[in-house]
Amino acid sequence: MTSSRAALGLVAFALAFAPAAHAQTEALPRQVEIAEDFGTYLCPSESAGRQMVGYLQRSDIAGGYQATGCRARPDRSGTIRITEVLQRFRVEAFHPPQTYMLYRGTAVDGRQVIGLVGEEGNDRHPRDALGYFLRDATREGMIEVETRNPAYVCPDGIAAAKVVVALADRARGTAPAARRAALLQQALAANGCSPATGRYRVTALHQRQQAEPSLEAEEDWVALSATDRDGRTVGLLYNTAMHD
Secondary structure, three states: OHHHHHHHHHHHHHHHOOOOOOOOOEOOOOOOEEOOOOOOEEEOOHHHHHHHHHHHHOOOHHHHHHHHOOEEOOOOOOOEEEEEEEEEEEEOOOOOOEEEEEEEEEOOOOOEEEEEEEHHHHHHOOOOHHHHHHHHHOEOOEEEEEOOEOOEEEOOHHHHHHHHHHHHHHHOOOOOHHHHHHHHHHHHHHOOOEEOOEEEEEEEEEEEEEEEEEOOEEEEEEEEEEEOOOOOEEEEEEEHHHOO
């Protein structure tokens, strides 16, 4: 019995002086990569990051920089991959309020970093050409075709892309408006495309060709795949320069 008590005492002594375990981290976000064109703050330590949150709450970014040593990440410095979420904070000073994550991550050059990033904004931020198009040229992924702003429906996205490629040839010249219109109609007929009507949900981006054939006519043709109101997958030829 005495030996058992002695053993338990040694275990308790060892536990008392054992190094503290790392605090439990939180769940990773839906999007674990921070694109290089999305803003994040990099901080010298976890404590500096937690202190910086207080300055975000007061919308005092400059004061936070001075007090904590945190800084906005330089532009075009590469993607950061979040490896741990240390804590989440609700920042009510922003409109709308945002959840900021204090994270550990890995920079594109392999450096380990500590930073703060808005979770909702990072989750929504585009990661590819289709994502940017959906954000900039659609309303929640939908395109509404109006008579004053025509678009064209094609058998599939490949056919729409062929029209865009054909239009790229005339973009190099300064043909009169009537000639440009005739070339467009030729390309549409050759690829089985016709005027579109109604609403379409964009599902893929195949080809894009921006052109300014004259001072009077700017064009930004995009070949898309989309589903129409009947659920059919079609190609869609869309001139974003003519649409809001």
